[in-house]
Amino acid sequence: MATISKKLASLINDQINAELYSAYLYQDIADYYHGEKLIGFAKWFDKQAEEELEHAKKFIDYLRDNGEKVVLKDIKAPKNKFKGLRDGLALQLTHEEAVTAMIYRLMDQAVEEKDYRAQSFLKWFVDEQTEEEAHSHELLEKFDLYGSDLSVLYRLDSELGGRK
Numbered sequence: 001m002a003t004i005s006k007k008l009a010s011l012i013n014d015q016i017n018a019e020l021y022s023a024y025l026y027q028d029i030a031d032y033y034h035g036e037k038l039i040g041f042a043k044w045f046d047k048q049a050e051e052e053l054e055h056a057k058k059f060i061d062y063l064r065d066n067g068e069k070v071v072l073k074d075i076k077a078p079k080n081k082f083k084g085l086r087d088g089l090a091l092q093l094t095h096e097e098a099v100t101a102m103i104y105r106l107m108d109q110a111v112e113e114k115d116y117r118a119q120s121f122l123k124w125f126v127d128e129q130t131e132e133e134a135h136s137h138e139l140l141e142k143f144d145l146y147g148s149d150l151s152v153l154y155r156l157d158s159e160l161g162g163r164k
């Protein structure tokens, strides 16, 4: 069986917690938009939450494949106070930027250890973060351009609701 360093295993355990927290965070944002009757926005963030659970699962599988124990830690509750419709979108962008920094930290460790398998595994997350940041940025930009126009906002909502 393949192995990884205790240090990398510990960082991955932290990342599992971070991915599960991301799911919590996006679920909270989804519920906010649901309350504002923006059902498409809510669906977008429901999907984001689901994706984060998949990310956690990928890290769990990686630890298992390397004979390391998964250590599940407490997930902190999101304490978001949304003052307006822009806040959920802005939060998504700053959160994804923070997650990218965490993935880079993992990659730095894998590079330092010359763990090529870990680097290959983590590359998927590096690419995923590029996509996540681009989507988050685009959505916020659209909102800033058109969000004050109610008819456009509702079109954006139905566009987001069409996400597969």
Ligand code: MG
Binding pocket: 019, 022, 051, 052, 055, 099
């Ligand atoms: Mg993630």
